[in-house]
Amino acid sequence: MKRLIKGGTAVTPEGAVAADVLIEDGKIAAIGENLAAGSPDAEIIDAGGKILFPGFIDPHTHLEMTVAAGRTADDFATGTAAALAGGTTTVLDFAGQDKGVTLTQTLKDWHQKADGKSSCDYGFHIGLAEWNDETKKELREMPDEGISSVKLYMAYDALMLDDAQIFETLRLADELGMTVSAHCENGLVIDELIEKYRKEGCLTPKYHPLSRPAAMEAEAVNRFLAIAEQTGSTVYVVHLSTQRGLRACLDAKERGQKLYIETCPQYLCLDDSCYDLPDFESAKYVFAPPARKVPDQKAIRQAIFDGIIDTAGSDHCSFDFGSMKQKGRDDFSKIPNGIPGVETRPQLMFTETYAGLEGGLSYEDFSDLMSANAAKIYGMYPQKGALAPGSDADIVIWDPDWTGEITHDALHMNVDYSPYEGYPVRGRADEVLLHGETAYKDGAFVKKNAGHYVRRQTKQA
Numbered sequence: 091m092k093r094l095i096k097g098g099t100a101v102t103p104e105g106a107v108a109a110d111v112l113i114e115d116g117k118i119a120a121i122g123e124n125l126a127a128g129s130p131d132a133e134i135i136d137a138g139g140k141i142l143f144p145g146f147i148d149p150h151t152h153l154e155m156t157v158a159a160g161r162t163a164d165d166f167a168t169g170t171a172a173a174l175a176g177g178t179t180t181v182l183d184f185a186g187q188d189k190g191v192t193l194t195q196t197l198k199d200w201h202q203k204a205d206g207k208s209s210c211d212y213g214f215h216i217g218l219a220e221w222n223d224e225t226k227k228e229l230r231e232m233p234d235e236g237i238s239s240v241k242l243y244m245a246y247d248a249l250m251l252d253d254a255q256i257f258e259t260l261r262l263a264d265e266l267g268m269t270v271s272a273h274c275e276n277g278l279v280i281d282e283l284i285e286k287y288r289k290e291g292c293l294t295p296k297y298h299p300l301s302r303p304a305a306m307e308a309e310a311v312n313r314f315l316a317i318a319e320q321t322g323s324t325v326y327v328v329h330l331s332t333q334r335g336l337r338a339c340l341d342a343k344e345r346g347q348k349l350y351i352e353t354c355p356q357y358l359c360l361d362d363s364c365y366d367l368p369d370f371e372s373a374k375y376v377f378a379p380p381a382r383k384v385p386d387q388k389a390i391r392q393a394i395f396d397g398i399i400d401t402a403g404s405d406h407c408s409f410d411f412g413s414m415k416q417k418g419r420d421d422f423s424k425i426p427n428g429i430p431g432v433e434t435r436p437q438l439m440f441t442e443t444y445a446g447l448e449g450g451l452s453y454e455d456f457s458d459l460m461s462a463n464a465a466k467i468y469g470m471y472p473q474k475g476a477l478a479p480g481s482d483a484d485i486v487i488w489d490p491d492w493t494g495e496i497t498h499d500a501l502h503m504n505v506d507y508s509p510y511e512g513y514p515v516r517g518r519a520d521e522v523l524l525h526g527e528t529a530y531k532d533g534a535f536v537k538k539n540a541g542h543y544v545r546r547q548t549k550q551a
């Protein structure tokens with residue numbers, strides 16, 4: 091079946107151009123002027139005045155994840171549908187190992203959660219919780235499973251690796267051509283700070299950010315990058331949130347190290363005043379790293395404008411306020427960490443970075459930040475992340491002029507609140523195509539459950 095998108099501005103790898111986009115058999119067949127003449131049988135989609143972006147890619151989600159307090163509100167069915175509604179056509183979720191569970195089993199579990207239930211395309215990062223002979227053996231098998239990236243944690247007792255294990259992970263991942271990403275917070279010091287506040291009877295959510303200070307992000311970023319310097323690895327820092335952490339990244343870049351940096355909308359749109367809200371409302375904002383100070387927000391935004399930050403992940407990790415977040419009513423450390431964001435990420439990022447702002451991003455740069463860079467870093471390009479002949483026809487028809495505000499009622503995520511209620515936003519996805527077919531249009535789902543697993547290439551493949 092042929093479809094022709096007419097009248098839009100297509101954001102291609104060569105630049106944004108007024109052009110038709112012809113789709114055939116789920117792929118982009120051609121981009122150019124007046125393609126209708128050569129394809130009289132094509133179904134016409136009118137995109138007059140709209141921007142055509144390659145489907146957005148969210149490189150950082152936690153769907154159907156279980157933590158000590160229980161399970162996330164969104165599974166793959168609800169989370170990937172909500173992603174589509176926002177303009178995201180591929181998510182990379184963390185298939186996170188629990189201690190004692192093999193990587194093979196973890197991957198099998200994640201396929202069971204996602205296969206046949208996902209409304210957008212999806213891939214998995216393999217997340218490590220331990221490092222032993224079995225893990226090393228199994229990591230070697232991951233590229234054949236379409237996994238090209240490993241995630242490690244420097245915080246959380248149940249997950250964190252020590253420095254020697256990080257060093258070894260980097261060495262082996264390099265040999266396999268896999269990219270290593272890290273959650274950079276100094277978990278040991280954070281645990282001490284949490285214990286100190288608990289002993290002092292400081293138990294409200296206000297103490298969540300105080301127990302996870304900026305210095306502990308910067309220290310871990312610096313340590314991760316210093317270890318990567320020894321192995322010569324190119325690495326990826328997830329959810330960078332602070333000016334000090336950014337400084338550590340810039341120092342490494344100045345040393346000549348190659349690294350990728352991700353931030354998230356929450357580090358642009360929220361600041362630590364959200365921990366002063368009354369009536370336990372602040373629990374809605376308990377995520378890690380926490381919302382930071384206004385100068386951090388400014389530094390992160392400027393780093394996006396300067397092209398220093400490569401990607402924007404949502405770190406979508408949704409827990410209901412009415413039930414799950416209440417588990418920490420008497421002790422902030424028991425509030426499950428995470429906020430919903432897979433659906434709102436494109437709109438929030440567009441609002442915070444669009445070209446109308448001083449120093450704001452061109453459509454091409456926004457497309458790189460939201461799609462192409464993640465595709466390249468994680469081994470999916472140009473199947474994903476490009477409006478180009480031969481690429482998957484995952485296309486967002488974006489209205490750059492729409493303005494409104496975020497309301498939980500209008501969103502599709504399976505969670506009982508939005509941390510951005512009432513936040514003024516600009517731009518929205520009018521229509522979203524997955525594999526050339528309209529999956530979401532004008533506020534309604536047209537096609538669900540059509541998501542495929544994306545096998546990703548390692549750097550050597």
Ligand code: DUC
Binds near residue numbers: 378427
């Ligand atoms: N931080 C969160 O807020 N949620 C999931 C995991 C994480 O590190």
Ligand code: ZN
Binds near residue numbers: 152
């Ligand atoms: Zn995360």
